[in-house]
Amino acid sequence: MDTRPATDVFHDWALNGKDEGMEKGHAASVAEMLDFIFQRVKESKQPFSAVDVGCGNGWVVRQLRQHKHCNYAMGIDGAEAMIAKANDIDNDSDYVLARLPEYHPGRRFDYLHSMEFLYYLENPENMLRLFHDDWLVDGGWAVIGIDHYAEHEDSLSWPEHVGVNMATRSIQQWRDAWLNAGFTNLQQWIAGGENGVTLVFAGQK
Numbered sequence: 001m002d003t004r005p006a007t008d009v010f011h012d013w014a015l016n017g018k019d020e021g022m023e024k025g026h027a028a029s030v031a032e033m034l035d036f037i038f039q040r041v042k043e044s045k046q047p048f049s050a051v052d053v054g055c056g057n058g059w060v061v062r063q064l065r066q067h068k069h070c071n072y073a074m075g076i077d078g079a080e081a082m083i084a085k086a087n088d089i090d091n092d093s094d095y096v097l098a099r100l101p102e103y104h105p106g107r108r109f110d111y112l113h114s115m116e117f118l119y120y121l122e123n124p125e126n127m128l129r130l131f132h133d134d135w136l137v138d139g140g141w142a143v144i145g146i147d148h149y150a151e152h153e154d155s156l157s158w159p160e161h162v163g164v165n166m167a168t169r170s171i172q173q174w175r176d177a178w179l180n181a182g183f184t185n186l187q188q189w190i191a192g193g194e195n196g197v198t199l200v201f202a203g204q205k
């Protein structure tokens, strides 16, 4: 199978406007993930910082930034056209064009959100360890959603269909990876409403 880097494919998607369809498709699952974050913000009554990893055109960063207690929001993505779009729409947040796992943010966050990004990495287990060790403050939360996993059979043809390598793991393998990375208070659910397929994990440092 001929494959391309995911960031090249999504650069083209942004140029063709396909980022907007993706935003609509992911909205229901992301709403549940943001609810999880905002519930914790409400309980802590503290200002918070947040990062969206694999942020695409930045639509989730803007939702984080609009929360009245958010004092800093950043998005990072390796697709040039995605970050260009994000910067065109929003001057209020930081958008970084960089490839993971190599990029290091140079600061820590209270919340790390990521939707449909992690399995594009060759070694997502290592990325989870880096998120835990280097990206989050003590007590911070990571909330990560993925639609490609072994039990979601329809998703198993995606690597060939999209022409991109994907790290296919079972739900149990993902769970083990989160625990091995050091996360505690691990929660997991399937998001996206009645026919939802998004496997979400949330864990605390």
Ligand SMILES: C[S@@+](CC[C@H](N)C(=O)[O-])C[C@H]1O[C@@H](n2cnc3c(N)ncnc32)[C@H](O)[C@@H]1O
Pocket: 006, 007, 008, 010, 011, 022, 023, 026, 053, 054, 055, 056, 057, 076, 077, 078, 079, 082, 098, 099, 100, 101, 114, 115, 116, 117, 120, 121
């Ligand atoms: C399926 S899209 C999801 C975008 C956004 N989270 C959303 O829900 O609309 C995956 C994003 O991850 C980015 N990505 C994939 N691999 C990456 C890597 N190694 N470094 C940085 N970004 C990456 C892609 O460029 C793309 O924008």
